[in-house]
Amino acid sequence: xxxxxxxxxxxxxxxxxxxxxxxxxxxxxxxxxxxxxxxxxxxxxxxxxxxxxxxxxxxxxxxxxxxxxxxxxxxxxxxxxxxxxxxxxxxxxxxxxxxxxxxxxxxxxxxxxxxxxxxxxxxxxxxxxxxxxxxxxxxxxxxxxxxxxxxxxxxxxxxxxxxxxxxxxxxxxxxxxxxxxxxxxxxxxxxxxxxxxxxxxxxxxxxxxxxxxxxxxxxxxxxxxxxxxxxxxxxxxxxxxxxxxxxxxxxxxxxxxxxxxxxxxxxxxxxxxxxxxxxxxxxxxxxxxxxxxxxxxxxxxxxxxxxxxxxxxxxxxxxxxxxxxxxxxxxxxxxxxxxxxxxxxxxxxxxxxxxxxxxxxxxxxxxxxxxxxxxxx
Ligand code: NAD
Numbered sequence: 159x160x161x162x163x164x165x166x167x168x169x170x171x172x173x174x175x176x177x178x179x180x181x182x183x184x185x186x187x188x189x190x191x192x193x194x195x196x197x198x199x200x201x202x203x204x205x206x207x208x209x210x211x212x213x214x215x216x217x218x219x220x221x222x223x224x225x226x227x228x229x230x231x232x233x234x235x236x237x238x239x240x241x242x243x244x245x246x247x248x249x250x251x252x253x254x255x256x257x258x259x260x261x262x263x264x265x266x267x268x269x270x271x272x273x274x275x276x277x278x279x280x281x282x283x284x285x286x287x288x289x290x291x292x293x294x295x296x297x298x299x300x301x302x303x304x305x306x307x308x309x310x311x312x313x314x315x316x317x318x319x320x321x322x323x324x325x326x327x328x329x330x331x332x333x334x335x336x337x338x339x340x341x342x343x344x345x346x347x348x349x350x351x352x353x354x355x356x357x358x359x360x361x362x363x364x365x366x367x368x369x370x371x372x373x374x375x376x377x378x379x380x381x382x383x384x385x386x387x388x389x390x391x392x393x394x395x396x397x398x399x400x401x402x403x404x405x406x407x408x409x410x411x412x413x414x415x416x417x418x419x420x421x422x423x424x425x426x427x428x429x430x431x432x433x434x435x436x437x438x439x440x441x442x443x444x445x446x447x448x449x450x451x452x453x454x455x456x457x458x459x460x461x462x463x464x465x466x467x468x469x470x471x472x473x474x475x476x477x478x479x480x481x482x483x484x485x486x487x488x489x490x491x492x493x494x495x496x497x498x499x500x501x502x503x504x505x506x507x508x509x510x511x512x513x514x515x516x517x518x519x520x521x522x523x524x525x526x527x528x529x530x531x532x533x534x535x
Contacts, residue, residue, distance in 0.1 A: 174202030190506025247271035300341030316350025334420030441470030
Protein backbone atom coordinates (compact mmCIF):
# COMPACT_ATOMS: atom_id res chain seq x y z
CA UNK A 159 0.00 0.00 0.00
CA UNK A 160 1.12 3.55 -0.71
CA UNK A 161 2.58 5.50 2.19
CA UNK A 162 -0.12 7.69 3.69
CA UNK A 163 0.99 11.23 4.57
CA UNK A 164 -1.33 13.50 6.57
CA UNK A 165 -1.20 17.19 7.38
CA UNK A 166 -3.48 18.76 9.98
CA UNK A 167 -4.40 22.36 10.54
CA UNK A 168 -2.04 24.09 13.01
CA UNK A 169 -3.76 24.70 16.30
CA UNK A 170 -1.16 26.51 18.40
CA UNK A 171 -2.07 30.09 19.17
CA UNK A 172 -0.80 32.49 16.54
CA UNK A 173 0.54 29.76 14.24
CA UNK A 174 -0.27 30.94 10.73
CA UNK A 175 2.10 28.65 8.83
CA UNK A 176 1.30 25.23 7.40
CA UNK A 177 3.38 22.16 6.62
CA UNK A 178 2.26 21.56 3.05
CA UNK A 179 1.60 23.55 -0.12
CA UNK A 180 0.01 22.44 -3.40
CA UNK A 181 3.54 22.17 -4.86
CA UNK A 182 4.72 19.87 -2.08
CA UNK A 183 1.53 17.79 -2.30
CA UNK A 184 2.55 17.07 -5.90
CA UNK A 185 6.14 16.30 -4.85
CA UNK A 186 4.95 13.86 -2.16
CA UNK A 187 2.59 12.15 -4.61
CA UNK A 188 5.51 11.78 -7.07
CA UNK A 189 7.24 9.75 -4.35
CA UNK A 190 4.28 7.36 -4.46
CA UNK A 191 2.56 8.70 -1.32
CA UNK A 192 -1.11 9.45 -0.76
CA UNK A 193 -1.67 12.85 0.85
CA UNK A 194 -4.56 13.87 3.12
CA UNK A 195 -4.87 17.50 4.19
CA UNK A 196 -7.29 18.69 6.87
CA UNK A 197 -9.71 21.38 5.72
CA UNK A 198 -8.44 24.88 6.55
CA UNK A 199 -4.76 23.88 6.75
CA UNK A 200 -3.58 26.57 4.35
CA UNK A 201 -5.88 29.38 5.49
CA UNK A 202 -3.14 31.37 7.28
CA UNK A 203 -0.95 31.16 4.18
CA UNK A 204 -3.73 32.08 1.72
CA UNK A 205 -3.96 28.55 0.28
CA UNK A 206 -7.59 27.45 -0.23
CA UNK A 207 -8.57 23.78 0.25
CA UNK A 208 -9.47 23.55 -3.44
CA UNK A 209 -5.81 24.16 -4.39
CA UNK A 210 -4.74 21.14 -2.31
CA UNK A 211 -7.46 19.03 -3.92
CA UNK A 212 -6.41 20.16 -7.40
CA UNK A 213 -2.83 19.16 -6.59
CA UNK A 214 -4.07 15.64 -5.82
CA UNK A 215 -4.62 15.64 -2.04
CA UNK A 216 -7.71 14.34 -0.28
CA UNK A 217 -9.17 17.14 1.82
CA UNK A 218 -10.57 15.69 5.06
CA UNK A 219 -13.16 17.46 7.17
CA UNK A 220 -11.62 16.98 10.62
CA UNK A 221 -8.55 15.84 12.55
CA UNK A 222 -9.68 12.25 13.13
CA UNK A 223 -10.52 11.69 9.48
CA UNK A 224 -7.17 13.23 8.49
CA UNK A 225 -5.06 11.16 10.85
CA UNK A 226 -6.78 7.77 11.12
CA UNK A 227 -4.59 5.91 8.60
CA UNK A 228 -1.55 8.20 8.57
CA UNK A 229 1.90 6.64 8.36
CA UNK A 230 3.59 10.04 8.40
CA UNK A 231 2.20 13.28 9.84
CA UNK A 232 3.82 16.54 8.80
CA UNK A 233 3.32 19.60 11.00
CA UNK A 234 4.79 23.01 11.70
CA UNK A 235 4.53 22.82 15.50
CA UNK A 236 4.18 19.79 17.75
CA UNK A 237 0.80 18.01 17.64
CA UNK A 238 -1.83 18.68 20.30
CA UNK A 239 -2.97 15.99 22.77
CA UNK A 240 -6.10 15.50 20.68
CA UNK A 241 -4.05 14.97 17.53
CA UNK A 242 -1.71 12.54 19.30
CA UNK A 243 -4.69 10.50 20.54
CA UNK A 244 -5.86 10.11 16.92
CA UNK A 245 -2.54 8.62 15.71
CA UNK A 246 -1.93 4.94 15.22
CA UNK A 247 1.02 3.50 17.21
CA UNK A 248 4.20 3.53 15.13
CA UNK A 249 3.06 6.58 13.14
CA UNK A 250 5.84 9.04 12.31
CA UNK A 251 5.48 12.72 13.23
CA UNK A 252 7.81 15.35 11.78
CA UNK A 253 7.56 18.90 13.17
CA UNK A 254 9.42 21.81 14.73
CA UNK A 255 8.76 20.18 18.10
CA UNK A 256 10.70 22.71 20.21
CA UNK A 257 11.58 19.54 22.10
CA UNK A 258 13.72 21.10 24.85
CA UNK A 259 10.81 23.17 26.07
CA UNK A 260 7.68 21.28 24.92
CA UNK A 261 8.38 18.38 27.26
CA UNK A 262 4.69 17.49 27.74
CA UNK A 263 4.23 17.04 24.01
CA UNK A 264 7.39 14.92 23.81
CA UNK A 265 6.19 12.70 26.69
CA UNK A 266 2.76 12.29 25.11
CA UNK A 267 4.33 11.33 21.75
CA UNK A 268 6.49 8.71 23.51
CA UNK A 269 3.54 7.29 25.43
CA UNK A 270 1.49 7.00 22.24
CA UNK A 271 4.26 4.93 20.65
CA UNK A 272 4.88 7.59 18.00
CA UNK A 273 8.20 7.93 16.19
CA UNK A 274 8.78 11.69 16.37
CA UNK A 275 11.45 13.69 14.56
CA UNK A 276 12.27 17.30 15.49
CA UNK A 277 13.13 19.46 12.49
CA UNK A 278 15.12 21.78 14.76
CA UNK A 279 17.59 18.95 15.39
CA UNK A 280 18.46 18.33 11.74
CA UNK A 281 22.26 18.72 11.78
CA UNK A 282 23.74 21.58 9.77
CA UNK A 283 25.76 19.38 7.45
CA UNK A 284 25.93 20.11 3.72
CA UNK A 285 23.66 17.21 2.74
CA UNK A 286 20.96 18.49 5.12
CA UNK A 287 20.94 22.12 3.94
CA UNK A 288 17.81 21.51 1.86
CA UNK A 289 15.94 20.40 4.99
CA UNK A 290 17.37 23.07 7.34
CA UNK A 291 14.14 24.56 8.67
CA UNK A 292 15.89 26.69 11.30
CA UNK A 293 17.67 28.51 8.48
CA UNK A 294 14.69 28.80 6.14
CA UNK A 295 12.56 30.30 8.91
CA UNK A 296 15.30 32.46 10.46
CA UNK A 297 16.07 33.97 7.07
CA UNK A 298 12.47 35.12 6.63
CA UNK A 299 12.24 36.23 10.27
CA UNK A 300 15.33 38.42 9.78
CA UNK A 301 13.74 40.06 6.75
CA UNK A 302 10.40 40.55 8.47
CA UNK A 303 12.02 42.02 11.59
CA UNK A 304 13.30 44.91 9.47
CA UNK A 305 9.87 45.41 7.87
CA UNK A 306 8.25 45.47 11.33
CA UNK A 307 10.90 47.92 12.55
CA UNK A 308 10.33 50.19 9.56
CA UNK A 309 6.57 50.13 10.16
CA UNK A 310 6.96 51.01 13.84
CA UNK A 311 9.49 53.78 13.13
CA UNK A 312 8.12 57.24 12.52
CA UNK A 313 10.86 58.20 10.05
CA UNK A 314 12.27 56.87 6.79
CA UNK A 315 15.09 54.40 6.20
CA UNK A 316 16.97 55.82 3.18
CA UNK A 317 18.56 59.22 2.90
CA UNK A 318 16.25 61.41 0.79
CA UNK A 319 17.31 64.78 -0.56
CA UNK A 320 14.24 66.82 -1.36
CA UNK A 321 13.50 70.47 -2.10
CA UNK A 322 12.05 70.72 1.39
CA UNK A 323 15.18 69.36 3.03
CA UNK A 324 17.15 66.17 3.61
CA UNK A 325 15.84 63.08 5.37
CA UNK A 326 18.71 61.42 7.24
CA UNK A 327 19.22 57.66 6.80
CA UNK A 328 18.16 55.42 9.68
CA UNK A 329 20.89 53.94 11.87
CA UNK A 330 20.25 50.21 12.31
CA UNK A 331 22.19 48.02 14.77
CA UNK A 332 21.88 44.22 14.42
CA UNK A 333 22.93 42.21 17.49
CA UNK A 334 23.59 38.55 16.68
CA UNK A 335 24.65 37.73 13.15
CA UNK A 336 23.45 34.20 12.43
CA UNK A 337 21.08 33.44 9.58
CA UNK A 338 18.41 35.91 10.77
CA UNK A 339 20.91 38.66 11.55
CA UNK A 340 22.58 38.41 8.14
CA UNK A 341 19.23 38.73 6.38
CA UNK A 342 18.31 41.66 8.63
CA UNK A 343 21.55 43.41 7.69
CA UNK A 344 21.01 42.76 3.98
CA UNK A 345 17.40 43.96 4.14
CA UNK A 346 18.20 47.12 6.10
CA UNK A 347 21.03 47.92 3.69
CA UNK A 348 18.73 47.43 0.69
CA UNK A 349 16.32 49.89 2.30
CA UNK A 350 19.10 52.45 2.59
CA UNK A 351 19.93 52.34 6.29
CA UNK A 352 23.39 52.80 7.79
CA UNK A 353 23.98 49.41 9.43
CA UNK A 354 26.28 48.20 12.20
CA UNK A 355 26.30 44.72 13.69
CA UNK A 356 27.81 42.69 16.51
CA UNK A 357 28.31 39.02 17.32
CA UNK A 358 30.58 36.95 19.56
CA UNK A 359 31.73 34.63 16.76
CA UNK A 360 34.79 36.01 14.91
CA UNK A 361 33.65 34.43 11.62
CA UNK A 362 30.80 36.95 11.45
CA UNK A 363 33.06 39.99 11.10
CA UNK A 364 33.87 39.30 7.47
CA UNK A 365 30.23 38.39 6.70
CA UNK A 366 29.02 41.69 8.18
CA UNK A 367 31.58 43.69 6.22
CA UNK A 368 30.79 41.87 2.98
CA UNK A 369 27.19 43.10 3.31
CA UNK A 370 28.38 46.70 3.56
CA UNK A 371 27.82 47.03 7.32
CA UNK A 372 30.29 47.93 10.06
CA UNK A 373 31.32 45.37 12.69
CA UNK A 374 31.50 46.26 16.36
CA UNK A 375 32.62 43.80 19.07
CA UNK A 376 34.98 43.22 21.98
CA UNK A 377 37.62 41.26 20.06
CA UNK A 378 39.56 39.69 22.96
CA UNK A 379 40.87 36.13 23.51
CA UNK A 380 37.45 34.84 24.58
CA UNK A 381 35.92 36.23 21.39
CA UNK A 382 38.54 34.38 19.33
CA UNK A 383 37.30 31.08 20.85
CA UNK A 384 33.58 31.81 21.02
CA UNK A 385 32.52 29.51 18.18
CA UNK A 386 31.82 25.81 18.86
CA UNK A 387 32.82 23.08 16.41
CA UNK A 388 29.17 23.04 15.32
CA UNK A 389 29.36 26.71 14.33
CA UNK A 390 27.23 28.00 17.21
CA UNK A 391 28.04 30.58 19.89
CA UNK A 392 29.21 29.56 23.35
CA UNK A 393 27.74 31.13 26.45
CA UNK A 394 30.06 34.07 27.22
CA UNK A 395 31.56 34.80 30.66
CA UNK A 396 30.13 37.52 32.91
CA UNK A 397 33.34 39.53 32.32
CA UNK A 398 32.94 39.38 28.55
CA UNK A 399 29.31 40.38 28.75
CA UNK A 400 30.21 43.35 30.94
CA UNK A 401 32.82 44.52 28.40
CA UNK A 402 30.32 43.91 25.59
CA UNK A 403 27.66 45.96 27.42
CA UNK A 404 30.09 48.84 27.94
CA UNK A 405 30.99 48.88 24.24
CA UNK A 406 27.46 48.58 22.91
CA UNK A 407 26.03 50.95 25.55
CA UNK A 408 27.51 54.07 23.92
CA UNK A 409 26.51 52.82 20.48
CA UNK A 410 22.89 52.06 21.46
CA UNK A 411 22.29 55.68 22.48
CA UNK A 412 22.82 56.75 18.86
CA UNK A 413 20.73 54.06 17.13
CA UNK A 414 17.28 54.46 15.57
CA UNK A 415 16.56 50.75 15.13
CA UNK A 416 17.98 47.78 17.05
CA UNK A 417 17.30 44.22 15.94
CA UNK A 418 18.41 41.45 18.29
CA UNK A 419 18.69 37.82 17.22
CA UNK A 420 21.16 36.21 19.65
CA UNK A 421 20.58 32.60 20.64
CA UNK A 422 22.62 29.89 22.35
CA UNK A 423 21.28 26.41 21.51
CA UNK A 424 19.56 24.68 24.45
CA UNK A 425 19.83 27.73 26.74
CA UNK A 426 17.94 30.91 27.45
CA UNK A 427 18.82 33.75 25.09
CA UNK A 428 21.52 36.12 26.48
CA UNK A 429 20.41 39.57 27.63
CA UNK A 430 22.15 42.03 25.31
CA UNK A 431 20.21 45.22 26.04
CA UNK A 432 19.36 46.08 29.64
CA UNK A 433 16.43 48.22 30.74
CA UNK A 434 18.95 50.92 31.74
CA UNK A 435 20.33 50.94 28.20
CA UNK A 436 16.85 51.13 26.70
CA UNK A 437 16.29 54.17 28.93
CA UNK A 438 19.25 55.95 27.25
CA UNK A 439 17.85 55.52 23.74
CA UNK A 440 16.16 58.28 21.74
CA UNK A 441 12.37 58.68 21.74
CA UNK A 442 10.93 57.15 18.58
CA UNK A 443 13.63 54.53 18.29
CA UNK A 444 12.54 50.92 17.82
CA UNK A 445 13.84 47.58 19.12
CA UNK A 446 12.73 44.29 17.56
CA UNK A 447 13.68 41.17 19.55
CA UNK A 448 13.72 37.97 17.51
CA UNK A 449 14.83 35.99 20.55
CA UNK A 450 11.70 36.91 22.51
CA UNK A 451 10.26 33.38 22.32
CA UNK A 452 13.50 32.06 23.87
CA UNK A 453 13.58 34.39 26.86
CA UNK A 454 14.54 37.54 24.96
CA UNK A 455 17.68 39.62 24.37
CA UNK A 456 16.08 42.84 25.62
CA UNK A 457 14.93 43.58 29.16
CA UNK A 458 11.31 44.70 29.31
CA UNK A 459 10.39 43.14 25.96
CA UNK A 460 7.03 41.33 26.11
CA UNK A 461 6.40 38.31 23.93
CA UNK A 462 3.58 38.86 21.47
CA UNK A 463 3.26 42.57 22.26
CA UNK A 464 4.36 45.98 21.05
CA UNK A 465 4.90 48.36 23.96
CA UNK A 466 6.37 51.84 24.39
CA UNK A 467 8.75 52.68 27.23
CA UNK A 468 8.52 55.80 29.39
CA UNK A 469 11.25 57.42 27.25
CA UNK A 470 9.34 56.67 24.02
CA UNK A 471 11.22 53.61 22.74
CA UNK A 472 8.99 51.16 20.92
CA UNK A 473 9.61 47.52 21.87
CA UNK A 474 8.40 45.10 19.19
CA UNK A 475 8.09 41.63 20.71
CA UNK A 476 6.15 39.69 18.08
CA UNK A 477 6.31 35.96 18.67
CA UNK A 478 6.83 33.66 15.70
CA UNK A 479 8.18 36.34 13.34
CA UNK A 480 8.37 33.85 10.45
CA UNK A 481 4.61 33.38 10.89
CA UNK A 482 4.16 37.06 9.96
CA UNK A 483 5.34 36.20 6.46
CA UNK A 484 3.36 32.98 6.48
CA UNK A 485 2.94 32.21 2.79
CA UNK A 486 6.68 32.24 2.11
CA UNK A 487 7.53 30.62 5.44
CA UNK A 488 5.09 27.77 4.71
CA UNK A 489 6.44 27.31 1.19
CA UNK A 490 10.05 27.01 2.34
CA UNK A 491 9.25 24.87 5.38
CA UNK A 492 7.06 22.53 3.30
CA UNK A 493 10.01 22.08 0.91
CA UNK A 494 12.28 21.32 3.87
CA UNK A 495 9.79 18.60 4.85
CA UNK A 496 9.70 17.07 1.36
CA UNK A 497 13.49 16.73 1.51
CA UNK A 498 13.22 15.16 4.97
CA UNK A 499 10.60 12.63 3.85
CA UNK A 500 13.11 11.46 1.21
CA UNK A 501 14.89 9.85 4.16
CA UNK A 502 11.70 8.05 5.27
CA UNK A 503 10.40 6.65 1.97
CA UNK A 504 12.32 4.26 -0.31
CA UNK A 505 10.82 2.78 -3.48
CA UNK A 506 7.39 4.13 -2.55
CA UNK A 507 7.41 2.27 0.81
CA UNK A 508 7.97 3.47 4.37
CA UNK A 509 11.61 2.64 5.12
CA UNK A 510 13.34 5.06 7.50
CA UNK A 511 17.04 4.25 7.80
CA UNK A 512 17.60 5.05 11.45
CA UNK A 513 21.34 4.68 11.00
CA UNK A 514 21.31 7.76 8.75
CA UNK A 515 23.04 10.54 10.72
CA UNK A 516 20.32 13.07 9.94
CA UNK A 517 17.48 10.83 11.15
CA UNK A 518 19.54 9.77 14.16
CA UNK A 519 20.12 13.40 15.18
CA UNK A 520 16.46 14.39 14.69
CA UNK A 521 14.84 11.35 16.36
CA UNK A 522 13.19 12.30 19.66
CA UNK A 523 10.76 9.48 20.54
CA UNK A 524 10.53 5.87 19.44
CA UNK A 525 8.77 2.72 20.67
CA UNK A 526 7.37 4.34 23.78
CA UNK A 527 10.58 6.10 24.85
CA UNK A 528 12.24 9.49 24.65
CA UNK A 529 15.45 8.50 22.84
CA UNK A 530 17.07 11.90 22.20
CA UNK A 531 19.82 12.24 24.79
CA UNK A 532 19.68 16.02 25.13
CA UNK A 533 15.90 16.04 25.58
CA UNK A 534 15.90 13.07 27.99
CA UNK A 535 18.60 14.76 30.07
P1 NAD B 1 21.58 31.18 16.32
O1 NAD B 1 20.19 31.42 15.89
O2 NAD B 1 21.87 30.03 17.22
O3 NAD B 1 22.16 32.50 17.02
C1 NAD B 1 22.10 33.75 16.35
C2 NAD B 1 23.40 34.49 16.53
O4 NAD B 1 23.50 34.98 17.87
C3 NAD B 1 24.65 33.66 16.28
O5 NAD B 1 25.39 34.22 15.22
C4 NAD B 1 25.39 33.72 17.61
O6 NAD B 1 26.80 33.71 17.45
C5 NAD B 1 24.88 35.02 18.18
N1 NAD B 1 25.12 35.23 19.63
C6 NAD B 1 25.03 34.33 20.65
N2 NAD B 1 25.34 34.91 21.82
C7 NAD B 1 25.64 36.21 21.54
C8 NAD B 1 26.04 37.34 22.33
N3 NAD B 1 26.23 37.24 23.66
N4 NAD B 1 26.28 38.52 21.69
C9 NAD B 1 26.10 38.62 20.35
N5 NAD B 1 25.73 37.61 19.56
C10 NAD B 1 25.51 36.42 20.14
O7 NAD B 1 22.50 31.06 15.02
P2 NAD B 1 22.13 30.51 13.59
O8 NAD B 1 21.48 31.54 12.80
O9 NAD B 1 21.43 29.22 13.77
O10 NAD B 1 23.57 30.26 12.98
C11 NAD B 1 24.58 29.59 13.72
C12 NAD B 1 25.74 29.23 12.80
O11 NAD B 1 25.39 28.13 11.97
C13 NAD B 1 26.17 30.30 11.84
O12 NAD B 1 27.57 30.22 11.72
C14 NAD B 1 25.55 29.92 10.56
O13 NAD B 1 26.22 30.48 9.46
C15 NAD B 1 25.75 28.44 10.64
N6 NAD B 1 24.88 27.71 9.72
C16 NAD B 1 25.42 26.75 8.94
C17 NAD B 1 24.62 26.05 8.06
C18 NAD B 1 25.18 24.99 7.19
O14 NAD B 1 26.36 24.93 6.99
N7 NAD B 1 24.36 24.12 6.67
C19 NAD B 1 23.27 26.33 7.99
C20 NAD B 1 22.74 27.30 8.82
C21 NAD B 1 23.57 27.99 9.68
